[in-house]
Amino acid sequence: MDFLTILQILDSTIRLATPLLLACLAGLFSERAGIFDIGLEGKMLAAAFVSAAIAFVSGSVWIGLLAGIGVSVALSALHGVASITFRGNQLISGVAINFLAAGLTVVIAQDWFQQGGRTPALEGLARFSPIELPFASALADVPIFGPIYAELISGHTLIVYLALLAVPLSWYILFRTRFGLRLRAVGENPGAVDTAGVSVVGLRFAAVAICGMLCGIAGAYLATALQAGFVKDMSAGRGFIALAALIFAKWRPWHALYACLLFGFLQAIALRPNVIEEVIGFKIQIQLLDALPYILTVVILAGFVGKAIPPRAGGEPYVKER
Amino acid sequence: MSDAPAIELKGISKAFGPVQANKDISIRVMPGTIHGIIGENGAGKSTLMSILYGFYKADKGEIFISGNRTEIPNSQAAIAAGIGMVFQHFKLVENFTILENVVLGAEEGALLRPSLAKARAELTRLSEEYELKTDPDALIEEIGVGMQQRVEILKALYRQADILILDEPTGVLTPAEADHLFRILRGLREQGKTIVLITHKLREIMDVTDTVSVMRRGEMTATVKTSETSPEQLAELMVGRKVLLRVDKMPAKPGKTVLEIENLRTTDDKGVERLKGVSLNVRAGEILGIAGVAGNGQSELLEILGGMTQGTGNIRLNGDELDLTGKYSDGQSRRARSIAHVPEDRQSKGLIMDFFAWENMAFGYYNDDAYNKGAFWMDNAALREDTARKMEKFDVRPPNPWLTAKNFSGGNQQKIVVAREIERSPELLLVGQPTRGVDIGAIEFIHKQIVALRDAGKAILLVSVELDEIMSLSDRIAVMFDGHIMGERLPDQTDQRELGLLMAGVDGSDALAVAVGG
Numbered sequence: 001m002d003f004l005t006i007l008q009i010l011d012s013t014i015r016l017a018t019p020l021l022l023a024c025l026a027g028l029f030s031e032r033a034g035i036f037d038i039g040l041e042g043k044m045l046a047a048a049f050v051s052a053a054i055a056f057v058s059g060s061v062w063i064g065l066l067a068g069i070g071v072s073v074a075l076s077a078l079h080g081v082a083s084i085t086f087r088g089n090q091l092i093s094g095v096a097i098n099f100l101a102a103g104l105t106v107v108i109a110q111d112w113f114q115q116g117g118r119t120p121a122l123e124g125l126a127r128f129s130p131i132e133l134p135f136a137s138a139l140a141d142v143p144i145f146g147p148i149y150a151e152l153i154s155g156h157t158l159i160v161y162l163a164l165l166a167v168p169l170s171w172y173i174l175f176r177t178r179f180g181l182r183l184r185a186v187g188e189n190p191g192a193v194d195t196a197g198v199s200v201v202g203l204r205f206a207a208v209a210i211c212g213m214l215c216g217i218a219g220a221y222l223a224t225a226l227q228a229g230f231v232k233d234m235s236a237g238r239g240f241i242a243l244a245a246l247i248f249a250k251w252r253p254w255h256a257l258y259a260c261l262l263f264g265f266l267q268a269i270a271l272r273p274n275v276i277e278e279v280i281g282f283k284i285q286i287q288l289l290d291a292l293p294y295i296l297t298v299v300i301l302a303g304f305v306g307k308a309i310p311p312r313a314g315g316e317p318y319v320k321e322r
Numbered sequence: 323m324s325d326a327p328a329i330e331l332k333g334i335s336k337a338f339g340p341v342q343a344n345k346d347i348s349i350r351v352m353p354g355t356i357h358g359i360i361g362e363n364g365a366g367k368s369t370l371m372s373i374l375y376g377f378y379k380a381d382k383g384e385i386f387i388s389g390n391r392t393e394i395p396n397s398q399a400a401i402a403a404g405i406g407m408v409f410q411h412f413k414l415v416e417n418f419t420i421l422e423n424v425v426l427g428a429e430e431g432a433l434l435r436p437s438l439a440k441a442r443a444e445l446t447r448l449s450e451e452y453e454l455k456t457d458p459d460a461l462i463e464e465i466g467v468g469m470q471q472r473v474e475i476l477k478a479l480y481r482q483a484d485i486l487i488l489d490e491p492t493g494v495l496t497p498a499e500a501d502h503l504f505r506i507l508r509g510l511r512e513q514g515k516t517i518v519l520i521t522h523k524l525r526e527i528m529d530v531t532d533t534v535s536v537m538r539r540g541e542m543t544a545t546v547k548t549s550e551t552s553p554e555q556l557a558e559l560m561v562g563r564k565v566l567l568r569v570d571k572m573p574a575k576p577g578k579t580v581l582e583i584e585n586l587r588t589t590d591d592k593g594v595e596r597l598k599g600v601s602l603n604v605r606a607g608e609i610l611g612i613a614g615v616a617g618n619g620q621s622e623l624l625e626i627l628g629g630m631t632q633g634t635g636n637i638r639l640n641g642d643e644l645d646l647t648g649k650y651s652d653g654q655s656r657r658a659r660s661i662a663h664v665p666e667d668r669q670s671k672g673l674i675m676d677f678f679a680w681e682n683m684a685f686g687y688y689n690d691d692a693y694n695k696g697a698f699w700m701d702n703a704a705l706r707e708d709t710a711r712k713m714e715k716f717d718v719r720p721p722n723p724w725l726t727a728k729n730f731s732g733g734n735q736q737k738i739v740v741a742r743e744i745e746r747s748p749e750l751l752l753v754g755q756p757t758r759g760v761d762i763g764a765i766e767f768i769h770k771q772i773v774a775l776r777d778a779g780k781a782i783l784l785v786s787v788e789l790d791e792i793m794s795l796s797d798r799i800a801v802m803f804d805g806h807i808m809g810e811r812l813p814d815q816t817d818q819r820e821l822g823l824l825m826a827g828v829d830g831s832d833a834l835a836v837a838v839g840g
Contacts, residue, residue, distance in 0.1 A: 178429040178437070185415045185426050192413040195375075196427025196477075197398035312416065320377060 005275055007151040009268050014156065015226060017264025018163045019044065019218040023242035024249070024256045025163075025170050026214035032174065032251055033207030034187035034313040038094030039079055040215055041239025042101035047072040047219025049105040052119040052230035053112065055126040061224050064126065068223075069216030075101070076212025077205075084204045087317030098239075106232050119223070119230040128157040128225035157225040159217060164257075166214070171253040183207055187311035190318040200318050215239075237294065244297040250308045266292045326389030328353040328485055328516035329374070334383035336369055343369040345540045347383070351533075353484075356507060356517045358527040358548070361537030361560055362761035363731035367520045368410075370537070371487050375407045376400040387485070401428075406478020410490040412470050414462045420473050421445065421458040424480050441480065448479050452509050468499035475506065486510065487518045492526060493759060504530045522560075522761050524553040524567075536560055561763045571773045574797040577606035580640055580781035581627075581750055588622050588633035596622040597633060598805035604750070609772065609782040611796025611813075613789060614825050619805040620785040621666055624754050627783070628663035629653035630671075639750060657686050662743035664736075666754030666785065672739040673727040680709040680723035683742050716741040717767060733764030740768055744775055751775055754785045769795060789818055789825075803827040 023040045030037040047068035055064025075097050082093040106117035113119055133154035140150040174180035182203055186193045190200045222238075223230045241263050248262075249255035269276055270289035277283050327350040336344040343366045351357040361367050373380045376394040385392050387403045394400050400407070414423050421441055429437040442458055449455050454472050462470060471491060478486055488507075492500040507517055507530060519531060527534050528548060535545040536559040544559050557565040581604040588597045597619045604610045612620050626633040627644075629652045637644040639659055645651045656663070663686075665671035673682050684693055684705055692708065695701045706723045713721040716737045718730070727735055736756065743751065753772065757765040772795065776782055786792050792799055793813050801808040801824035808824040 176434055178432050178434060181422060181426060181429070181434055185418065188415045188417060189413065191409075191411075192415050192423070192426060195397050195407065195409065195413045197396065197401050198427045 004147065004151070005272075007147055009265075009272060009275065011152050011155075012268035012271060013261060013264040014152070014160060015264075016267040017260045018160045019221050019226065019238055020242050020245060020263050021163045021257060021260040022159075022166065022214050022218035022221065023239055024245045024260050025166055025253065026211040026218065027243055027246045028170065028249075028251055028253065028256060029183070029207045029214070030211035031246065031314055032187045032311055033183050033204050034190060034311055034316065034318075035080070035083055035204055035208055035211075036090045036094070036315045037079065037208075037211055038091055038243065039075065039097035039101075039239070040211075040242055041235050041237065042094075042098035043072040043075045043212065043215035044219035044222065044239050045098075045105055045233070045235040046075055046101040047216040048223040048234055049109060049119070049219075049230045051216075051220035052122060052223035053109070055122055055224050056119055056229070059124075059126050061122075061126055061128055064224055065217070065220045068220035069213055072216030072219060073209060073212035076208045076215070080205050080208040083317065084201055084208070087319065090315050090317075102233065105230070109230060109232075117232045122224060122228045126224070127228055128159060128221075130155045130157055131161070157221070159221045159225055162217070163221075167253050167257045174253065179206075184311075187313055190313050194318070194320065204318075237297075241293055241297050244300045247308050247310075248300045251311065263293050263296065266296060326353075327351055327386070328388060329518070330386040330389075331370075331374070332384045332386070334370065334373060334380045334385075336373060336378060336380050342540050344373070344380070347537075347540075347542045349535055349542060349545065351485075351516055351518060353388070353516050354511060354514045355532040356511055356519060356530055358531035358534040359518060359520045359537060360522060360524070360527050360534055360556060362522060362763055363733055363759075364761075365537040365560070366540040367537050368489055371407065371489060371518070371520060374400065374487065375405060401481050401483070404482065404484040406475075406481060406483030406486050408471065408474040408478065408486065408488045408491060410493060412467075412474055414470055414473060416463040417461060419459050419461055420456050420465075420476075423462060423473055424458075424477050428481050444480055445476060448476055451513070452479070453506055454479075466499075467494045468502065471495070471499075471503065472506070483515075485516045485518070487520070489520045490522070491519070492521065492523065500526070524556055524762070527556065528553055538562055557762055560761075565762055565766055567762075569769045569773065569794040571795075572777070574608050574776065576608040576797070577779060578640075579603050580606050581783065582636075582638040584636040584638075586623070586626065586633055586635035586637065588626060588631060590622070596805055597626075599635070600802075600805070600807055602800060602807065604781040604783050606749075606781050607776055607779045608797045609776050609784055609795055611792040611799045612783070612785045612802055613792045613799055613821055614785075614787070614802035616787050618802045618825075620802050621754070622805075623802075624663070624666065624752050624783075624785055627656070627661065627750075627752050628665065629656035629661075630665075653686065654689075660746075660749040661752065662746055662748035662750070663752040664739050664743050664754060664756060666758075668736055668739050673735060675728040676726055678724055678726055679713065679718075679730070679738055680706040682727050682738060683709040683712065683723075685742070687742070687746070712741040712745055713738070715745075716771070731761070732759040733761045736760050736768060737764060740771060744771055747775070747778065747780065749780060751780060751782045752785075753782065755787065756784070757786075757788065757791060789821060793818070793821075801825055 023044055027037055027040050050071040051064040051068030054067035055061045058064065079093050079097060082088040083090040109119060110117045136150045136154035139146045174184060182193060182198055186200055186203045193203065194200050222234055245256060245259035245263055248259040270292060273286050273289055276289065329351040331347060331349045334344055334347040347370060359367050369378065372378050374385065374394065376396040376399050379395065385394055392403050394403060421438055424445060425437050425441045430440060445456065445458050454476055456469065456472055456476065491503060495503060510517060521527060531548045533545060534548050536543045536556060538560060553567060557567060583600060583602045586597050586600040589595050600623060614620050622631060625631040626646065632647045632651055634646060637646060645655065669675060693701055693705045709723040710721065713723065718734050718737045756768050756772065760768065772782060784795060796813055798810060799813055800810045801821060803825060804827060
């Protein structure tokens with residue numbers, strides 16, 4: 001296996017980890033505020049469809065992205081109304097959103113574009129194109145560093161860089177700002193926040209809105225950057241993998257990055273079975289490779305990664321007690 | 323300072339549905355005083371204070387703070403009016419530091435760093451001024467309850483509260499911690515702060531307050547100067563009838579030995595030995611009280627006897643060995659041997675809080691023929707009838723089997739558990755903390771029932787951290803310390819001081835020497 005192959009695998013790792021990372025951070029904000037969100041998957045899927053459809057119709061990926069964020073935030077608001085305002089069960093509300101998105105996207109896509117539940121392929125400005133960082137081609141011939149810069153670091157779409165930037169930003173917001181302190185507090189003990197004179201409902205809606213935005217970007221990335229258009233069920237369980245990564249990361253932003261990179265790596269090597277065969281010396285069934293991220297998800301969710309303590313008030317609607 | 327009262331409430335009324343929690347309550351609290359509000363559980367004390375802190379809106383009435391009419395629609399407004407509240411169940415974020423908890427909601431700006439720096443300096447100042455020493459960087463979950471309470475007080479002071487309301491502050495504290503708290507409160511009063519202390523413990527009122535208001539069934543029945551009243555008078559005002567503060571009982575007539583414990587040992591799941599060879603016996607018609615500071619092995623003793631954990635050694639009931647480790651070491655087998663158990667923590671071990679009273683009445687006894695029709699069906703009607711009868715007999719209020727356990731006050735919850743266990747007339751009754759969080763009227767009642775069971779010739783093993791309760795209820799007292807029995811005493815031949823020394827692990831003979839020498 002040569003150096004370039006390694007770089008290519010790592011390059012795919014980053015591309016594939018990006019939607020996971022965005023969804024994982026989305027879940028992080030929501031769950032840190034005490035709202036469990038099993039509907040990440042549905043929000044991503046809805047955003048993927050809407051962003052592709054609107055980008056195709058308008059010819060602008062930016063309008064598509066905004067529309068994707070819009071629909072995801074709307075679904076988040078639905079989750080918020082159900083679980084914060086009406087104190088409903090957060091799991092049921094999330095599951096409902098997943099079903100809603102899985103069904104509606106295909107039905108609307110079929111009715112709209114008549115292409116078997118997909119959107120037409122996106123081209124040109126209707127899609128995010130890779131960004132060539134300065135001097136990438138000029139430096140490509142420099143040994144070691146050149147290929148790393150040109151292959152691995154340069155040449156991703158804007159959203160990839162955004163997602164990576166979101167990690168330190170999330171960390172800063174959560175641990176270095178007033179908003180972050182209150183957000184973490186409301187997920188641990190909403191009573192403490194309430195008696196301190198801060199609105200529990202307001203904070204939780206803010207968290208859910210951030211979650212919606214990030215999921216929207218993740219979905220738009222799937223349909224307008226990673227691929228060129230929407231296909232049925234294209235989120236492919238990424239919302240659930242993101243949840244597993246979130247647990248794996250124990251609800252911490254930097255660890256979320258590492259966890260998502262690990263999942264991204266597993267997805268990336270599944271794309272190159274021949275490389276695997278070359279390294280380990282025998283052939284592994286491609287289906288098994290494809291299943292690896294999901295197997296890891298199950299292992300993590302079954303609690304094999306040590307004790308992960310979720311935010312203490314997570315999943316519980318807040319009711320003022322006497 | 324002006325003559326205006328720090329707090330004046332005029333004609334406050336509040337109803338929750340058909341329940342009138344507060345009826346036309348008026349009260350004046352002068353600045354720089356400690357004002358007690360006493361009343362039984364459910365008398366409306368907490369509702370009144372929640373109105374003052376903006377948790378509820380009063381249906382009627384006005385609030386004046388330092389003479390100015392003030393609307394308090396939410397906690398924010400209460401804080402702005404200079405009111406700080408220390409809730410019975412602390413409102414702290416467990417995995418935050420003390421500093422972060424203090425700052426939460428009172429930050430200076432959007433970024434944390436300057437707020438934290440300011441709070442750190444302020445905490446240092448406050449801790450010097452009021453004897454409130456804390457480590458700002460300690461996590462809440464790693465400090466004791468006494469310290470957590472100090473954090474709640476610091477939170478209020480950091481928000482520049484002039485009025486501090488404490489709701490049942492000593493419920494979770496050891497006697498020493500409670501004394502420390504009262505020193506802090508007196509210090510705050512010196513500094514001109516106004517303190518409202520809500521409690522149902524008469525001794526605290528007598529110890530620390532300047533004036534006291536008594537509430538009963540939503541009404542304010544009296545406000546008096548503490549120096550001009552007595553515990554007996556307050557108890558009567560609270561309950562509405564004369565209350566015996568001492569247990570009224572005849573001398574015990576002990577019979578044959580019912581329970582014999584020999585060299586009982588157990589180790590907890592962290593590998594710490596909790597019982598280190600305990601030997602005891604309890605006779606029929608006798609109450610053996612186990613005194614000790616919480617966590618010295620009393621809980622484990624009760625749990626082994628009740629079939630909740632396992633141990634090694636020998637326990638005989640009426641001469642027959644109890645199974646300590648095998649198939650018959652469970653609670654069901656213990657009940658089959660006529661051992662009834664009122665567990666220490668009624669809310670987690672004695673009741674299921676979301677179940678109806680009648681469902682709770684079946685626990686441990688659901689195999690009783692009277693509750694069953696044939697091999698498969700439960701006779702719920704019979705069970706409900708039985709529950710209604712027991713609730714009536716044990717004066718559970720309201721006597722409604724269709725209420726869930728959590729809808730009863732602490733005292734009435736305990737009466738349900740006690741009724742379930744005592745009404746079986748067991749050979750041996752295990753009672754842990756029978757009156758923890760229970761109001762005076764109910765304490766008197768529960769004590770009477772325990773004594774009545776004793777007089778019926780049954781053996782009773784009582785565990786309590788309340789030394790008063792141990793001294794007044796027991797016929798014999800054993801003191802536990804660090805998994806050992808330090809010694810046994812007769813209640814009329816010992817005093818709180820000697821028992822206190824034994825509880826601290828000072829041996830009996832030494833104890834006397836220390837007492838005499840010191």
